[in-house]
Amino acid sequence: xxxxxxxxxxxxxxxxxxxxxxxxxxxxxxxxxxxxxxxxxxxxxxxxxxxxxxxxxxxxxxxxxxxxxxxxxxxxxxxxxxxxxxxxxxxxxxxxxxxxxxxxxxxxxxxxxxxxxxxxxxxxxxxxxxxxxxxxxxxxxxxxxxxxxxxxxxxxxxxxxxxxxxxxxxxxxxxxxxxxxxxxxxxxxxxxxxxxxxxxxxxxxxxxxxxxxxxxxxxxxxxxxxxxxxxxxxxxxxxxxxxxxxxxxxxxxxxxxxxxxxxxxxxxxxxxxxxxxxxxxxxxxxxxxxxxxxxxxxxxxxxxxxxxxxxxxxxxxxxxxxxxxxxxxxxxxxxxxxxxxxxxxxxxxxxxxxxxxxxxxxxxxx
Amino acid sequence: xxxxxxxxxxxxxxxxxxxxxxxxxxxxxxxxxxxxxxxxxxxxxxxxxxxxxxxxxxxxxxxxxxxxxxxxxxxxxxxxxxxxxxxxxxxxxxxxxxxxxxxxxxxxxxxxxxxxxxxxxxxxxxxxxxxxxxxxxxxxxxxxxxxxxxxxxxxxxxxxxxxxxxxxxxxxxxxxxxxxxxxxxxxxxxxxxxxxxxxxxxxxxxxxxxxxxxxxxxxxxxxxxxxxxxxxxxxxxxxxxxxxxxxxxxxxxxxxxxxxxxxxxxxxxxxxxxxxxxxxxxxxxxxxxxxxxxxxxxxxxxxxxxxxxxxxxxxxxxxxxxxxxxxxxxxxxxxxxxxxxxxxxxxxxxxxxxxxxxxxxxxxxx
Numbered sequence: 001x002x003x004x005x006x007x008x009x010x011x012x013x014x015x016x017x018x019x020x021x022x023x024x025x026x027x028x029x030x031x032x033x034x035x036x037x038x039x040x041x042x043x044x045x046x047x048x049x050x051x052x053x054x055x056x057x058x059x060x061x062x063x064x065x066x067x068x069x070x071x072x073x074x075x076x077x078x079x080x081x082x083x084x085x086x087x088x089x090x091x092x093x094x095x096x097x098x099x100x101x102x103x104x105x106x107x108x109x110x111x112x113x114x115x116x117x118x119x120x121x122x123x124x125x126x127x128x129x130x131x132x133x134x135x136x137x138x139x140x141x142x143x144x145x146x147x148x149x150x151x152x153x154x155x156x157x158x159x160x161x162x163x164x165x166x167x168x169x170x171x172x173x174x175x176x177x178x179x180x181x182x183x184x185x186x187x188x189x190x191x192x193x194x195x196x197x198x199x200x201x202x203x204x205x206x207x208x209x210x211x212x213x214x215x216x217x218x219x220x221x222x223x224x225x226x227x228x229x230x231x232x233x234x235x236x237x238x239x240x241x242x243x244x245x246x247x248x249x250x251x252x253x254x255x256x257x258x259x260x261x262x263x264x265x266x267x268x269x270x271x272x273x274x275x276x277x278x279x280x281x282x283x284x285x286x287x288x289x290x291x292x293x294x295x296x297x298x299x300x301x302x303x304x305x306x307x308x309x310x311x312x313x314x315x316x317x318x319x320x321x322x323x324x325x326x327x328x329x330x331x332x333x334x335x336x337x338x339x340x341x342x343x344x345x346x347x348x349x350x351x352x353x354x355x356x357x358x359x360x361x362x363x364x365x366x
Numbered sequence: 367x368x369x370x371x372x373x374x375x376x377x378x379x380x381x382x383x384x385x386x387x388x389x390x391x392x393x394x395x396x397x398x399x400x401x402x403x404x405x406x407x408x409x410x411x412x413x414x415x416x417x418x419x420x421x422x423x424x425x426x427x428x429x430x431x432x433x434x435x436x437x438x439x440x441x442x443x444x445x446x447x448x449x450x451x452x453x454x455x456x457x458x459x460x461x462x463x464x465x466x467x468x469x470x471x472x473x474x475x476x477x478x479x480x481x482x483x484x485x486x487x488x489x490x491x492x493x494x495x496x497x498x499x500x501x502x503x504x505x506x507x508x509x510x511x512x513x514x515x516x517x518x519x520x521x522x523x524x525x526x527x528x529x530x531x532x533x534x535x536x537x538x539x540x541x542x543x544x545x546x547x548x549x550x551x552x553x554x555x556x557x558x559x560x561x562x563x564x565x566x567x568x569x570x571x572x573x574x575x576x577x578x579x580x581x582x583x584x585x586x587x588x589x590x591x592x593x594x595x596x597x598x599x600x601x602x603x604x605x606x607x608x609x610x611x612x613x614x615x616x617x618x619x620x621x622x623x624x625x626x627x628x629x630x631x632x633x634x635x636x637x638x639x640x641x642x643x644x645x646x647x648x649x650x651x652x653x654x655x656x657x658x659x660x661x662x663x664x665x666x667x668x669x670x671x672x673x674x675x676x677x678x679x680x681x682x683x684x685x686x687x688x689x690x691x692x693x694x695x696x697x698x699x700x701x702x703x704x705x706x707x708x709x710x711x712x713x714x715x716x717x718x719x720x721x722x723x724x725x726x727x728x729x730x731x732x
Binding site: 066103105106107108109110111113114127129174178182185191195295 | 432472540
């Protein structure tokens with residue numbers, strides 16, 4: 001099933017009409033990729049509100065000479081102009097067409113904006129932030145397919161790592177991180193989602209620890225937070241293991257985080273406020289008296305970016321919709337001692353969320 | 367030899383005074399790292415023009431609660447405020463102090479800027495783009511030491527790869543790229559500079575080819591463009607090998623690019639216009655009748671970013687100064703057949719440039 005870029009542009013046009021905009025100048029490269037399929041490093045896109053699917057002759061994409069062949073192949077359905085100053089060129093196109101033109105004010109710098117104003121006149125350039133990002137929150141089945149592949153790739157790599165004894169006393173965090181990343185490539189990843197976190201022993205209490213030369217030891221928690229990229233889409237998963245044998249305090253904190261994570265997953269229903277999803281997981285940890293050790297929000301959207309809307313935290317706003325793909329990742333961190341985080345990537349569905357990261361969450365002693 | 371952040375701030379203050387600015391609000395994280403040493407992911411910095419080294423009590427850095435310990439350790443010499451909205455907080459601080467406050471208009475989005483204006487009043491917020499980037503062009507010896515380490519790491523990794531027969535018929539581009547990246551880590555890299563380019567056979571004619579499953583074959587050019595990161599600084603090097611035995615056309619194009627590259631290096635002198643450095647290398651290729659096959663600029667600055675000022679190309683402006691660290695990387699690309707690029711990272715010095723990437727540039731058949 002191919003991506004339906006035309007349908008995405010049609011959805012964007014409905015937002016433009018609602019805002020009385022005649023066009024949107026899209027300059028964020030991920031938003032352009034989402035709306036057209038183009039993956040080059042220089043592009044701008046002018047989406048004209050009055051176009052209709054199959055009749056998009058006033059919608060124009062622009063890139064530079066390096067991408068003449070690529071843009072013809074990736075975006076056969078739109079007029080493609082070639083100009084090194086892609087955004088400035090489309091400001092000119094928009095100026096000739098007239099009307100109210102929105103721009104991505106959350107991405108455009110003051111310097112760019114100042115350079116465009118003489119071309120178009122300030123009153124016709126309207127801040128229109130996050131219109132495409134808002135559409136991107138709800139994934140279509142093409143996108144979910146890629147997210148599913150990315151998550152499967154991460155699952156397979158982790159299973160391999162554990163099966164070959166990759167988590168053993170005496171190895172460094174860095175060595176484990178590199179092996180896990182290599183295994184993701186072996187299983188078909190196009191890239192990694194972010195710098196892999198491997199945190200052993202006391203380091204596991206640091207939420208976003210960078211791997212060091214620290215050596216894994218028997219009795220340690222080992223926390224792995226990592227992901228694979230497939231077709232531009234990111235997976236995100238955290239698992240925490242115990243090396244050798246688990247002490248009682250480790251079993252207790254693991255069980256607590258697992259219960260909180262299950263509560264968070266259980267609250268992932270369409271119509272639920274994201275702050276309530278966070279609260280569902282947080283209440284479990286609060287009730288155990290460890291609320292102050294859960295140092296971050298519960299999760300975030302994931303897609304073309306590793307972190308995207310919605311943010312699922314205490315201050316989060318809005319409610320969930322079917323098709324949103326998010327993480328659920330509570331953690332409890334005892335500074336100087338160790339911590340546990342358990343994280344899945346899931347799709348919000350009508351009845352219950354679809355779990356994309358399928359590695360077991362039972363306490364695993366390796 | 368440690369980094370002298372105070373001296374860097376003093377140099378910035380001279381620029382502020384010259385522009386009649388009372389302060390600069392720095393929001394770019396790399397610029398903050400350069401001026402303070404802080405490496406966290408949320409920060410802003412207000413550099414007040416009237417401060418002096420040893421007496422910087424009106425210069426303030428700000429980050430959020432996650433970094434309380436880290437900022438105290440990394441920036442012991444400045445007042446550090448803790449506020450999640452770091453930039454908005456420092457706009458308040460600046461508003462209380464009054465005066466003309468510059469901001470990084472090439473980095474600040476229109477949305478951020480609009481959110482600050484009510485706090486400070488539009489006429490006191492002055493676009494002041496690229497002040498820190500301009501200082502960053504000239505590296506101090508601390509920075510050159512890290513660049514030297516990064517380049518040595520890349521040299522050692524490539525030597526290892528060749529010595530162990532890593533460039534052999536039957537391997538995929540992807541496998542070679544991963545081995546080279548792993549070897550950089552083995553030799554002490556903190557990270558890689560960018561996604562490694564390995565391009566074999568006809569793919570070597572694509573300047574920025576991404577590694578694929580294509581298999582190396584005898585008679586191929588194999589082009590490797592890669593780098594290591596050490597302490598935040600990037601190396602950048604390209605070498606092109608021939609597998610098996612070199613055909614006459616391959617020897618010819620290699621010799622041509624090598625001569626052009628030597629001409630470019632030879633022009634790297636303080637006071638030389640960057641456009642003339644490009645021209646020195648380009649003339650060699652033009653004279654051979656292949657000017658239209660040299661598809662890109664000659665080089666770029668390298669430091670905390672893999673690509674930074676100055677751009678060394680036909681449209682480049684400005685002249686070189688002692689301490690600038692740049693690449694020289696001409697290429698000649700025969701579409702569908704193969705191409706050669708040879709790239710070094712060098713420091714502009716008083717008499718002749720210092721070569722940081724020391725791998726041989728003699729034609730090497732492996």
